[in-house]
Amino acid sequence: LAKTTQPISMDSYEGQEVNITCSHNNIATNDYITWYQQFPSQGPRFIIQGYKTKVTNEVASLFIPADRKSSTLSLPRVSLSDTAVYYCLGGINRLAFGKGNQVVVIP
Amino acid sequence: SAVISQKPSRDICQRGTSLTIQCQVDSQVTMMFWYRQQPGQSLTLIATANQGSEATYESGFVIDKFPISRPNLTFSTLTVSNMSPEDSSIYLCSVLLLAETYEQYFGPGTRLTVT
Numbered sequence: 001l002a003k004t005t006q007p008i009s010m011d012s013y014e015g016q017e018v019n020i021t022c023s024h025n026n027i028a029t030n031d032y033i034t035w036y037q038q039f040p041s042q043g044p045r046f047i048i049q050g051y052k053t054k055v056t057n058e059v060a061s062l063f064i065p066a067d068r069k070s071s072t073l074s075l076p077r078v079s080l081s082d083t084a085v086y087y088c089l090g091g092i093n094r095l096a097f098g099k100g101n102q103v104v105v106i107p
Numbered sequence: 108s109a110v111i112s113q114k115p116s117r118d119i120c121q122r123g124t125s126l127t128i129q130c131q132v133d134s135q136v137t138m139m140f141w142y143r144q145q146p147g148q149s150l151t152l153i154a155t156a157n158q159g160s161e162a163t164y165e166s167g168f169v170i171d172k173f174p175i176s177r178p179n180l181t182f183s184t185l186t187v188s189n190m191s192p193e194d195s196s197i198y199l200c201s202v203l204l205l206a207e208t209y210e211q212y213f214g215p216g217t218r219l220t221v222t
Contacts (some may be wrong), residue, residue: 005206032208043199043213044150046108087149094209095140 009102010075018075020101022088024068033064033071033090037101044087078105109134109139109202119220122188125194127186128217130200135180138203141173144216145196156183190221 011016034050036044048055050062050071061074070079071090075082085100110133114122120126130139139156154175155163162175177183197216203209 034208036211036212041216041218043111043201043216044211046210046212047209049208089209091207095152095211097142099149103200 010097011104012078013106015077018078018103020073020086022071024070024090027068027091031090035062035073036087038085039062050068080107082103109212111200111202111212113200113214113217115217117197117218122191122221124190125186125188126219127184130183130214132181132202133187136202138206139177139183140201141175141185142201143196144199144200172189192221194221195221
């Protein structure tokens with residue numbers, strides 16, 4: 001089964017750019033890569049999705065290289081409210097969440 | 108997007124009892140799912156709730172323990188049966204709006220504590 005792997009935790013200061021990279025082993029040709037954000041006591045929230053190259057919306061940017069074996073979520077100028085766990089999904093098991101990445105934004 | 112509500116939002120139950128969690132969506136959706144999130148952990152898929160047929164369970168989850176109903180395209184229930192403290196978790200339902208991209212939308216979750 002395709003699996004995603006992410007680093008576990010990272011701290012960042014307010015106003016910095018935060019980049020989180022995810023590995024997508026054995027991602028299928030027609031699979032999209034999707035990122036979610038989860039705050040404490042809430043369900044995950046869809047942030048961004050892409051298939052290849054770069055996607056940008058009002059929240060984040062997503063960079064996917066040509067081989068699609070990884071993806072990088074970029075959060076520009078983070079604020080305290082961006083403190084959350086971030087999950088990447090993309091692979092044969094499209095519904096499987098990995099361990100996620102805890103981002104803590106420090107004042 | 109979709110607006111998803113769950114009832115109850117939280118509950119404290121005694122071991123050996125059962126709890127039914129409801130999930131309501133504001134639009135018709137083809138695919139609905141139930142996840143479990145144990146304290147400090149990631150989400151684990153329990154099952155796919157199929158409209159008009161039996162749910163499809165993931166490895167490690169069985170119908171006798173987690174019966175699921177899906178009477179129509181906007182509603183589903185998950186029952187946690189014969190509960191034990193190990194069932195203390197957050198239970199979340201989710202839906203797919205676009206099957207091609209697997210973009211999911213989640214309910215707020217039901218926090219269950221079993222004593």
